[in-house]
Amino acid sequence: MENLISLVNKIQRACTALGDHGDTSALPTLWDSLPAIAVVGGQEYVDDVLNFSSGKSSVLESIVGKDFLPRGSGIVTRRPLVLQLHKLDEGREYAEFLHLPRKKFTDFAAVRKEIQDETDRETGRSSKQISSVPIHLSIYSPNVVNLTLIDLPGLTKVAVDGQPESIVQDIENMVRSFIEKPNCIILAISPANQDLATSDAIKISREVDPTGERTLGVLTKIDLMDKGTDAAEILEGKSYRLKFPWVGVVNRSQADINKNVDMIAARRREREYFSTTPEYKHLANRMGSEHLAKMLSKHLETVIKSRIPGIQSLINKTVAELETELSRLGKPIAADAGGKLYTIMEICRLFDQIYKEHLDGVRPGGDKIYNVFDNQLPAALKRLQFDKQLSMENIRKLITEADGYQPHLIAPEQGYRRLIDSSLVTIRGPAEAAVDAVHGLLKDLVHKAINETVELRQYPALRVEVGNAAIESLDRMKDFSRKATLQLVDMESSYLTVDFFRKLPQDVEKGGNPTHSIFDRYNDVYLRRIGTTVLSYVNMVCAGLRNSIPKSIVYCQVREAKKSLLDHFFIELGAMEPKRLSSLLNEDPAVMERRTALAKRLELYKAAQAEIDAVAWSK
Numbered sequence: 337m338e339n340l341i342s343l344v345n346k347i348q349r350a351c352t353a354l355g356d357h358g359d360t361s362a363l364p365t366l367w368d369s370l371p372a373i374a375v376v377g378g379q380e381y382v383d384d385v386l387n388f389s390s391g392k393s394s395v396l397e398s399i400v401g402k403d404f405l406p407r408g409s410g411i412v413t414r415r416p417l418v419l420q421l422h423k424l425d426e427g428r429e430y431a432e433f434l435h436l437p438r439k440k441f442t443d444f445a446a447v448r449k450e451i452q453d454e455t456d457r458e459t460g461r462s463s464k465q466i467s468s469v470p471i472h473l474s475i476y477s478p479n480v481v482n483l484t485l486i487d488l489p490g491l492t493k494v495a496v497d498g499q500p501e502s503i504v505q506d507i508e509n510m511v512r513s514f515i516e517k518p519n520c521i522i523l524a525i526s527p528a529n530q531d532l533a534t535s536d537a538i539k540i541s542r543e544v545d546p547t548g549e550r551t552l553g554v555l556t557k558i559d560l561m562d563k564g565t566d567a568a569e570i571l572e573g574k575s576y577r578l579k580f581p582w583v584g585v586v587n588r589s590q591a592d593i594n595k596n597v598d599m600i601a602a603r604r605r606e607r608e609y610f611s612t613t614p615e616y617k618h619l620a621n622r623m624g625s626e627h628l629a630k631m632l633s634k635h636l637e638t639v640i641k642s643r644i645p646g647i648q649s650l651i652n653k654t655v656a657e658l659e660t661e662l663s664r665l666g667k668p669i670a671a672d673a674g675g676k677l678y679t680i681m682e683i684c685r686l687f688d689q690i691y692k693e694h695l696d697g698v699r700p701g702g703d704k705i706y707n708v709f710d711n712q713l714p715a716a717l718k719r720l721q722f723d724k725q726l727s728m729e730n731i732r733k734l735i736t737e738a739d740g741y742q743p744h745l746i747a748p749e750q751g752y753r754r755l756i757d758s759s760l761v762t763i764r765g766p767a768e769a770a771v772d773a774v775h776g777l778l779k780d781l782v783h784k785a786i787n788e789t790v791e792l793r794q795y796p797a798l799r800v801e802v803g804n805a806a807i808e809s810l811d812r813m814k815d816f817s818r819k820a821t822l823q824l825v826d827m828e829s830s831y832l833t834v835d836f837f838r839k840l841p842q843d844v845e846k847g848g849n850p851t852h853s854i855f856d857r858y859n860d861v862y863l864r865r866i867g868t869t870v871l872s873y874v875n876m877v878c879a880g881l882r883n884s885i886p887k888s889i890v891y892c893q894v895r896e897a898k899k900s901l902l903d904h905f906f907i908e909l910g911a912m913e914p915k916r917l918s919s920l921l922n923e924d925p926a927v928m929e930r931r932t933a934l935a936k937r938l939e940l941y942k943a944a945q946a947e948i949d950a951v952a953w954s955k
């Protein structure tokens with residue numbers, strides 16, 4: 337059972353190291369789920385003189401058996417003090433602070449000074465403000481029981497000693513923030529020489545724990561009660577009843593403190609007081625600081641034990657949540673240039689893969705390219721107005737011009753060529769449009785693939801660079817494709833298909849029945865026949881280009897995009913300075929911070945998980 341308290345101690349220390357100590361945090365806190373005993377007491381000043389103090393410090397010192405808490409006027413306790421007591425079987429007592437690992441304090445006056453100094457380090461010596469960041473003090477001694485207590489600043493009604501007015505409310509808020517947590521056991525300390533109805537500790541405890549299930553009442557200064565009055569009614573549970581019996585204590589008086597009365601001797605005197613005072617004799621076995629310490633230790637263990645399943649399930653749930661969020665945030669960045677380069681290449685590869693999947697039909701979008709070849713290009717070719725080129729007027733004009741000063745004798749060879757050229761040149765338009773349309777689609781797919789590459793979300797700079805590099809590659813491919821595709825069209829002009837003309841009906845040469853004489857060679861029928869021949873030749877060429885333009889486009893753009901979209905970028909990466917590589921992996925600082933915080937928290941929860949599981953199994 338003993339290891340239950342030390343288990344919670346360990347987790348509490350880890351929580352503090354992580355900044356997870358129960359105050360407002362965006363992350364779930366393990367601290368809140370751990371049972372703890374918070375010590376609450378009031379102090380009342382009238383005209384700057386401490387009139388009623390609860391005797392909280394005295395109770396804690398008595399439990400520890402040592403003088404070690406700072407004393408002085410005003411509000412001395414300004415940070416929570418997590419006091420972890422570890423029982424030693426034998427040997428000399430010593431103390432350790434979490435913030436000063438490896439330093440063993442055997443002089444408890446030095447412990448007191450360190451508490452003061454550490455308080456000032458966090459809150460500032462002059463401002464005398466309060467802070468909810470706890471100080472962790474472990475005391476190892478044969479005179480203690482295993483127990484953890486959190487000493488909170490004393491509740492007060494007025495600020496004194498140059499402390500800001502706001503401190504009164506600040507203290508109340510801090511105390512409340514600790515004791516309102518359902519896992520907090522409240523050790524409410526009230527002086528017996530003051531009316532319990534006015535006790536600050538009881539008032540605030542009632543507020544947060546109306547049924548008293550978590551409140552343990554301690555009555556101090558029983559020896560200082562007015563003559564003729566006693567606390568028997570309260571201690572017997574007849575008045576001011578709490579769920580747990582009240583414990584009365586008698587601490588050292590101021591005179592004892594001044595005389596340096598030894599704490600162990602004071603405990604003995606306290607024992608004698610209860611066993612010899614007639615009013616309390618019958619209660620002696622459950623009175624005094626020693627009994628209080630043992631009772632608290634037992635109670636804390638029982639509560640921890642009962643909470644273990646709840647803590648385990650909270651830890652398991654939180655571990656799962658943290659892991660999900662961490663995987664959503666992505667992996668942390670490697671520190672060295674090689675690691676960075678590897679990360680970038682890896683992410684580029686993932687992007688490239690997604691891009692290919694779009695083209696290969698695994699993801700949508702690639703089908704639109706076929707639509708260009710199957711619909712857009714044929715429709716554009718169809719829309720070409722060859723009839724304009726081949727109007728009677730144009731044919732006559734071109735034939736006449738081509739003839740020059742010497743009219744053609746048999747067939748207008750030059751005229752044919754000019755008419756064909758002037759028609760074929762218009763195919764360049766649809767050819768270029770097809771190149772552009774495919775380029776546009778390939779670009780759209782880059783944007784899609786960028787958005788779908790989850791890993792790129794983490795690195796806005798890399799995302800931009802990869803996008804730009806891919807578009808630049810596509811631009812280069814488009815230029816190459818345009819050249820190749822236009823060459824296909826231009827090639828048609830450079831050499832005409834001889835067979836086509838050979839196969840034409842040769843009625844003129846056959847000497848059949850020419851409808852015109854050689855001098856009628858510019859008449860309409862003759863020109864129409866030329867027009868029809870040219871049109872049918874151009875249509876034949878169009879049909880061919882309709883098939884070959886897609887081949888050229890796929891070869892130059894689609895296939896290249898699939899093969900080498902980021903090749904240029906990879907070459908650039910290889911030559912990049914480490915600084916530039918780092919800047920590519922510049923994450924959003926908020927993401928970076930969040931990941932570090934989550935990773936640390938996950939580590940804490942996993943460690944806690946292992947420890948609690950070990951204890952739970954050995955129950």
Ligand SMILES: Nc1nc2c(ncn2[C@@H]2O[C@H](COP(=O)(O)OP(=O)(O)OP(=O)(O)O)[C@@H](O)[C@H]2O)c(=O)[nH]1
Nearest residue numbers: 389390391392393394490556557586587588589590
């Ligand atoms: N006679 C007697 N004196 C006590 C008892 N408890 C505390 N005192 C005295 O009351 C005074 C205040 O005690 P503290 O323990 O410092 O009280 P506190 O509530 O912690 O007050 P701060 O230290 O100011 O936070 C000291 O002079 C103690 O000696 C007690 O049970 N009997």
